[in-house]
Amino acid sequence: MSVIVAGRSLGLAILVIVIGVILYYLRRAEAGRLVKIRRLPQIDVIDEIIARCVEMNKELWFLSGQGTMTYATQLPGILSTFGILAYVTQKCAEFGCKIHHPTALPIAYNIQYEIMREAYEMAGKPEEFDPLDTIIYVPVAATRPYVTNESWRRKPAGGILTGFWYHYTIIHAEALQRAGAMTLGGTDTVHNIPFMVAANNYSMIGEEMYAMSAYLSKDPALTSSLAGQDIGKYIIIVLTIIGMIAAAAGVDVLKWFAV
Amino acid sequence: MAVTIGMIVASWICIMLYTMLYGDNFVSRTAEHIFMGVIAAYELVINLEFFYNKGVARAFSPGGAIYIIPVILGIMIYARLNAKTRWLYRYPMAVIVGAVFGVTIRTTVFSQILDQIKGNLPPIAPLVGVPAGQLINNLIIIFGSLAAVVFFIFSQEFKGPERYVHRFGRLVLLCGFGATYGNTLSYRYELMAGTFISNLFQPPEILPYTFGFAIAIAIILVIGFKTGLAHWE
Amino acid sequence: MTERSEKSFAEKALDLDHRILASIVFIILSIMVLVPISIPFPVSSYGQQYYDFVDSIPPGETVGFMIGDSPATRPQLEPSSVLTLKMLWDKDCKVVIWSDWAVAIPIVDDYIALAEKKLGRTMEYGVDYVNLGYVAGEETGQAAFLKNIREVVAGVDKYGKNLDDLPIMQGVNSGSDFKYGFFNVACECTEPMYVRQWQMPYGTKLGSINCAMDLPSITLYLATGQLAGTANGLLGSAEMEYLTGQLGLAFGQTMAVSFGGLYFTILVVLGNIFFFMTRGKGRRD
Amino acid sequence: MTIPLFIVSVLTVWMTVEYFFPFLAPLEPASHTVQTFATILASAAWGLGTAVLCIAHVRRIYTQSKDPFWGYSVFFLATFFIMFLSGLIQGTQGSIFLWLYNYIQAPGDQALYSTTAFYVTTAGYRVFRFRNLDATVLLISGMFVMWSVLPLFTGPFPVLVTIAKWINNVPSVAAYRGFVMGVALGIIGLALRVILHKHREVLA
Numbered sequence: 001m002s003v004i005v006a007g008r009s010l011g012l013a014i015l016v017i018v019i020g021v022i023l024y025y026l027r028r029a030e031a032g033r034l035v036k037i038r039r040l041p042q043i044d045v046i047d048e049i050i051a052r053c054v055e056m057n058k059e060l061w062f063l064s065g066q067g068t069m070t071y072a073t074q075l076p077g078i079l080s081t082f083g084i085l086a087y088v089t090q091k092c093a094e095f096g097c098k099i100h101h102p103t104a105l106p107i108a109y110n111i112q113y114e115i116m117r118e119a120y121e122m123a124g125k126p127e128e129f130d131p132l133d134t135i136i137y138v139p140v141a142a143t144r145p146y147v148t149n150e151s152w153r154r155k156p157a158g159g160i161l162t163g164f165w166y167h168y169t170i171i172h173a174e175a176l177q178r179a180g181a182m183t184l185g186g187t188d189t190v191h192n193i194p195f196m197v198a199a200n201n202y203s204m205i206g207e208e209m210y211a212m213s214a215y216l217s218k219d220p221a222l223t224s225s226l227a228g229q230d231i232g233k234y235i236i237i238v239l240t241i242i243g244m245i246a247a248a249a250g251v252d253v254l255k256w257f258a259v
Numbered sequence: 260m261a262v263t264i265g266m267i268v269a270s271w272i273c274i275m276l277y278t279m280l281y282g283d284n285f286v287s288r289t290a291e292h293i294f295m296g297v298i299a300a301y302e303l304v305i306n307l308e309f310f311y312n313k314g315v316a317r318a319f320s321p322g323g324a325i326y327i328i329p330v331i332l333g334i335m336i337y338a339r340l341n342a343k344t345r346w347l348y349r350y351p352m353a354v355i356v357g358a359v360f361g362v363t364i365r366t367t368v369f370s371q372i373l374d375q376i377k378g379n380l381p382p383i384a385p386l387v388g389v390p391a392g393q394l395i396n397n398l399i400i401i402f403g404s405l406a407a408v409v410f411f412i413f414s415q416e417f418k419g420p421e422r423y424v425h426r427f428g429r430l431v432l433l434c435g436f437g438a439t440y441g442n443t444l445s446y447r448y449e450l451m452a453g454t455f456i457s458n459l460f461q462p463p464e465i466l467p468y469t470f471g472f473a474i475a476i477a478i479i480l481v482i483g484f485k486t487g488l489a490h491w492e
Numbered sequence: 493m494t495e496r497s498e499k500s501f502a503e504k505a506l507d508l509d510h511r512i513l514a515s516i517v518f519i520i521l522s523i524m525v526l527v528p529i530s531i532p533f534p535v536s537s538y539g540q541q542y543y544d545f546v547d548s549i550p551p552g553e554t555v556g557f558m559i560g561d562s563p564a565t566r567p568q569l570e571p572s573s574v575l576t577l578k579m580l581w582d583k584d585c586k587v588v589i590w591s592d593w594a595v596a597i598p599i600v601d602d603y604i605a606l607a608e609k610k611l612g613r614t615m616e617y618g619v620d621y622v623n624l625g626y627v628a629g630e631e632t633g634q635a636a637f638l639k640n641i642r643e644v645v646a647g648v649d650k651y652g653k654n655l656d657d658l659p660i661m662q663g664v665n666s667g668s669d670f671k672y673g674f675f676n677v678a679c680e681c682t683e684p685m686y687v688r689q690w691q692m693p694y695g696t697k698l699g700s701i702n703c704a705m706d707l708p709s710i711t712l713y714l715a716t717g718q719l720a721g722t723a724n725g726l727l728g729s730a731e732m733e734y735l736t737g738q739l740g741l742a743f744g745q746t747m748a749v750s751f752g753g754l755y756f757t758i759l760v761v762l763g764n765i766f767f768f769m770t771r772g773k774g775r776r777d
Numbered sequence: 778m779t780i781p782l783f784i785v786s787v788l789t790v791w792m793t794v795e796y797f798f799p800f801l802a803p804l805e806p807a808s809h810t811v812q813t814f815a816t817i818l819a820s821a822a823w824g825l826g827t828a829v830l831c832i833a834h835v836r837r838i839y840t841q842s843k844d845p846f847w848g849y850s851v852f853f854l855a856t857f858f859i860m861f862l863s864g865l866i867q868g869t870q871g872s873i874f875l876w877l878y879n880y881i882q883a884p885g886d887q888a889l890y891s892t893t894a895f896y897v898t899t900a901g902y903r904v905f906r907f908r909n910l911d912a913t914v915l916l917i918s919g920m921f922v923m924w925s926v927l928p929l930f931t932g933p934f935p936v937l938v939t940i941a942k943w944i945n946n947v948p949s950v951a952a953y954r955g956f957v958m959g960v961a962l963g964i965i966g967l968a969l970r971v972i973l974h975k976h977r978e979v980l981a
Contacts, residue, residue, distance in 0.1 A: 004797055011368040012797045018962065019969055026973070038413050068826050069979070071630060072359035073685075076967050079976065106829035107339075111978050139833045139853075140295065142846065145283045167893045174900045190681065190956070191705045194440035197433065197915055199904045205432060207959050211413040221975035225966035227414040232962040234412075236376060237405050243380045244401065248387050253380050257373060265880035272881055276888040280514045280895045292849040294885030296856030297877055298595075299827050304864030304874070305594035306823035309628045313646045314817040323646075329814040333821030340828060349781035349980040351818050355632070356979055357785040358815035360968040361792025361808075362635040362689070370688035370718060371961035375954050378716035396943075400715075400951045407955020428955065430914055435708060435952025437915040438944050441922025442725070443705035446568075446679070447894040448521070448752035449726040452745040453567025454887040455525045510899040517898050533928035534935045537942060563883035564890040595886070597869070598878055628823070629816035636812035644813050684957070704926060708949045712957065715950050727926045750929030752894065756901050757920065763902040 022228030029220035049158035058157035065163030077164035083213030093123035524748035539731030542721035571729035625650030638667030
C-alpha cells in the first residue's frame with residue numbers, strides 16, 4: 001500500500017506548496033513586513049466617486065448584494081465586501097459625504113453595522129453615524145422596490161456594488177445609473193460579471209474584488225493569502241509551459257499527473 | 260375545477276407582478292410579498308421535513324441514537340436569534356463550515372486546477388502534427404488562459420512589457436464574459452417566453468379571465484395614480 | 493446633465509419612457525407565442541454531442557439523475573430532461589433520481605409522468621426508477637450522498653420505503669455505482685460542484701442539462717472531457733426535440749425568443765447611436 | 778469562540794487529509810458521519826434565514842411609522858403562515874400545499890425572474906454603451922453569441938453558429954480556464970484563513 005493514493009500526489013504537492021507559502025508570508029506579515037499588493041486602478045475610482053458625491057453634496061449608496069453566509073460558495077464574495085465597506089465608510093466620514101447602505105444580507109447585517117460604526121469612530125465622527133439610515137436591513141422581498149424607488153427619490157451621486165449578486169444586478173445598477181450616479185460594480189458570480197461590466201461606469205472582475213478588499217483593509221491574513229495564491233498561479237504557468245515543451249519533445253506528460 | 264381556478268390565479272399573479280415594470284405600485288408589491296411568503300414557507304417546510312425524517316425520526320429509531328447529535332446542534336442554530344445565547348449558534352455553524360471546506364478543497368485542486376492544466380496539454384490541446392487552424396486555436400487557448408491567470412496576479416506590478424500580457428488577459432476574460440452575456444440575454448427572453456406559454460396564454464379557455472383581469476388592474480392603477488392614492492416611482 | 497429648454501432629437505430619444513420599451517417586448521413576445529412560426533436552423537455541436545452521449549449509454553445501465561430544476565427555468569429545461577428520461581427508459585436503463593434543491597421536488601413527479609406519457613407505458617417504481625427525494629446541504633450534502641447514499645437518506649426513499657427492498661437499489665450505494673450520470677441544474681451555477689464531487693472522485697461520465705447562461709462556464713469542462721455533453725437551455729431542448737423527432741414545447745418558444753433578441757439588438761444599436769450623437773455635441777457629461 | 782473555530786480547523790484538515798492518505802481509511806466512516814451531520818444541519822440552518830426574515834417583517838408592522846410600506850408585510854406573513862401550516866398539517870404531498878406551489882409559487886417565480894428580460898431590454902437601450910475597448914469587446918462577443926442561439930438569425934446566416942462556436946470554444950474556454958484556476962486557488966486561500974482563525978466573522 002502506497003503512502004499517498006495513486007494519482008493524487010501532484011494535487012497534494014500543490015496544496016502543500018500554496019499553503020506553505022501563505023503561512024510563510026503570514027509569518028512575515030505578522031513580523032511587520034506586509035506583502036505589497038499592486039494598487040488597483042479602481043481604488044482611484046472609489047476616491048473619484050466619493051469626491052463627486054462631496055462636490056455635488058449628494059449621497060453615496062453602497063449595495064452589498066444578496067446571499068446567505070451559511071453557504072460556503074457565497075462566502076468569499078460576502079466576506080470581501082467587508083474590507084471595501086470599511087474603507088468606503090471611513091473615507092466618506094472623513095470627507096463629510098453621506099453614505100447609505102441598504103443591506104439584504106440577514107446574517108451579515110450585524111457585522112456590517114459594526115464595521116460602519118467603527119469606521120465612523122475611526123474617522124473621528126461617531127456622532128454622524130445614523131443607526132436608522134446609514135445602514136438599514138431591507139428584507140429580500142422589499143429590496144427591489146426599495147432600491148428603485150429610493151434611488152430615484154434621493155438621487156445619489158455615487159454607487160458602489162460589491163459582493164455576491166444574483167439577477168438583481170442589472171435592476172439595481174440600472175436604477176443607480178438612471179438616478180445619475182457614477183457606479184463601480186464588482187462581483188464574483190460569473191453570470192453577472194458581464195452585466196456589472198456593461199452597466200456600470202467602472203467594474204471589478206471576480207478576484208479583483210478580493211484583492212481590493214485585501215489592499216484596502218491592509219489585513220495581513222488577506223494580503224499574505226493573496227500573495228500565496230499568486231505563487232500558485234506561477235506554478236500553474238510554469239507547469240503548463242514545461243508540459244507544453246515536454247509534450248512537443250514527445251514526452252507523455254499525462255504520466256506526470258498519474259503519480 | 261380547482262385546476263382551472265388555479266390557472267386563473269396563476270395568470271393573475273403574473274399580471275400583478277408584471278405591473279412593476281410600469282412603475283412601482285401597490286399591486287406588484289402585494290404580489291411580490293405574497294410570493295415571497297409562499298416561497299419562504301415552502302423552502303422552510305421542505306427543509307424541516309428533511310430535518311425531521313433524516314434527523315429526528317432516525318434519532319429515535321433503533322440503532323440511530325448517534326443522530327441525536329445533529330438534532331441538538333440543529334436546534335442550537337436558532338440560539339442566534341437571541342443575543343444572550345448567540346454563542347451557542349457557533350457550534351453547529353462550525354460543523355457546517357468545516358465540512359464544506361473539507362470536502363471542497365480536496366477535490367477542487369484536481370478538477371479545477373490540475374485537470375485544467377491537463378486541458379492545456381496534449382492530447383486535448385496538441386501543438387505538434389495538427390492543422391494550422393487548430394494550432395492557432397490551441398495557442399490562443401493556452402496563452403489566453405495563462406494571460407487570464409496573469410491578470411489575477413496581484414503581488415506584482417505590471418510596468419514593463421508584461422503589462423501587455425496583463426491587458427491581453429483582461430481582453431480574453433472580457434471576450435469570455437461576453438459569451439456569458441450573450442447566453443444570459445437569450446436566457447432572459449427564454450424565461451419570459453416560458454412564462455407566457457405556461458401561465459398567461461395556456462390553456463386558451465383562461466384567456467378571457469387573463470385579459471379581463473389585466474384590464475381591471477390597468478383601470479385600478481390609472482384611478483390610483485389619478486387620485487393620488489399611488490404614484491409612479 | 494444640464495437643464496436645457498430645447499433638446500436635440502437624440503436627447504429626446506434617449507429620454508424615451510422605459511414603459512414604452514417594455515410594452516413593445518411584451519407585445520412582440522405575446523404575438524410570437526400565440527402565433528408560432530418555425531424556421532429550419534442548423535443543430536449546434538453541443539446538441540449533437542449531448543444526443544450522442546445519451547445514445548451511447550448501453551442498455552440496462554443504472555444511471556444517476558439529479559433534478560434541481562425550478563419553476564422559472566422549467567419551460568426551457570423540461571423538454572431535454574423529459575426526452576433524456578424517455579431515451580433512457582427506451583433502453584431499459586434504470587434511473588436513480590434525487591434533487592439538490594427544494595423547489596424541484598414537485599417538478600420531478602411531473603417529469604416522470606411526462607416521460608411515461610411520451611413512452612406510452614408506465615414504468616415500475618423500484619424497478620425502472622426510484623425517487624430518493626430532497627438532499628439538503630449543497631456541496632457537503634452532495635459529497636456525502638455520493639459517497640454513501642443509504643446513510644444520508646436514512647436508508648429510505650422519498651415515500652419512506654426501505655431501499656434494500658427495491659430491486660433497483662441492489663448494489664447501488666455510491667457515486668461509483670453509476671457509470672453515467674445526469675444533472676439538471678437551474679442556473680445555480682453548481683455544475684463545477686458536480687464535476688468535482690461526482691466526476692472527479694468516481695469517474696462517472698456526466699451529462700449536464702443547464703440554462704443557456706451557464707454554457708460558457710462549462711465549455712472548459714467539455715473541452716477537457718470532465719463533462720460528456722450539455723443540453724444548453726432552450727436551444728438544447730429544441731435540438732433534442734428535433735433529433736428525437738418529438739417536436740413540442742421548446743420549438744415554439746425559440747422563435748419568440750429570437751424576436752426578443754432582434755428587438756434587443758436594434759435597441760442597443762439605436763441607444764449607442766443616440767448616445768454618441770449627444771456626446772459628439774458635447775451635451776452630456 | 779475558540780472551541781468552534783477549533784472544530785472548523787479540525788474538520789477541514791481531517792477531511793482534506795483523509796483524501797490523500799490511504800492509511801487514514803479506517804477513519805472514513807466517522808468522517809462520512811460528520812458530513813451527514815452537516816447535511817442535516819444545513820437543512821436546519823435554512824430556517825434561520827427565514828426566521829430572521831419573518832422577524833424583520835413583524836418588526837416592520839410593529840414600528841409602522843418608520844416604514845411607509847409596512848402594510849405589505851401583512852401579506853407576506855399571512856401567506857407565509859398559510860403555506861407553513863398547510864405543509865405542517867397535510868405534509869408536502871398535501872393538496873393545499875401543492876396547489877399553492879403550482880398556482881402561486883411557480884408562476885410567481887417565473888414572472889419575477891422573467892421581468893429581468895424587460896430590465897435587460899431597457900438597459901440595452903440606456904446603459905450598454907461602447908464606452909471603451911473593454912465594453913466593446915464584451916458587447917460584440919456577446920452579440921454574436923446571442924445571435925447564434927436564436928434560430929431567426931442562424932437560419933439565414935449559419936455562419937453565426939461557426940463564429941459563436943469559435944468564441945465559445947476558444948477565447949471563452951481560455952478566459953474561464955484562467956478564471957477558474959484563480960478561483961480555485963482563492964478557495965484554498967480562504968479555507969486556510971478559516972483554519973487559521975483569521976475569519977472570525979464566518980461564525981459571527
